[in-house]
Amino acid sequence: MTYSTNPITSLELTLPNELGYELVARDAVAAFARRLGMSLDQIDDLKTALCEACINAIEHGNSLKPDLRVEISCRVEDERLVIEVCDEGVCPFAPKSEPLSIMEKLAGLGSLRGMGLMLISQLCDESGFVSRNGTGNCFRLAFQRRHVTRLGR
């Protein structure tokens, strides 16, 4: 594929509120990140973090309601790729301050779920909820772009 010399620096997607569609977002945003020249390792991190943010929006923010939507916007800011995942906010997403460790989960102290935000925070350079005009939760993920090293150029 020949890419444009005038690079596209933003991408918007709207997803149905159904589990599984996070994979559509994952594949689209991964393709966008590849066009930006990001490394494969970083794209793997991005894919997992984005899926977790989408799952939170679908399951928690939009409470699995099929008539709602999840909006995703990606834009390049200097050397960062910034992604926002926004739901329609049937429920304000209010995670517990500290997720349980695996040891606590194995001891039966809480749900086995609830590791998504922890994963996101470890995989991204920056992550967290941001304020938004109107209703809904908006979660921002940012990656400092680490480019693929092209030998011999």
Add this chain to the structure above:
Amino acid sequence: MMLEDELTVGTRDREGVAIIDLGGDVTTFAEEKINSAYREVTNKGARFVLLNFRQNDYINSAGIAILIGIVTEVNRNHQKLAVSGLSQHFQKIFRMVGLAQYAEIYQSEDEAITGFKRLNAA
């Protein structure tokens, strides 16, 4: 519409190790298949259980929760658990969430079998 690479699960025995082959996406939709395969090998008396993944599969936090549930059962049943075939990325994820403390990670099925033999001989 099914967007996922729907999980196929198979069980087999190799040199005293119960292998659960997982091909496809490990998400919330995988729970019944994985738990059923684990119950099957446990009912047959498995002491060593290997979860054998395919390199390019997708595992999300709901899938990880299912695997933590398997760890709970493995501990209760005094079995040993290992995983093989994970991509480098998901090996990193398993370490991040702490699963690597409870299941040895091997690059391949062959390495896992060798590891279990060593464990059995110790």
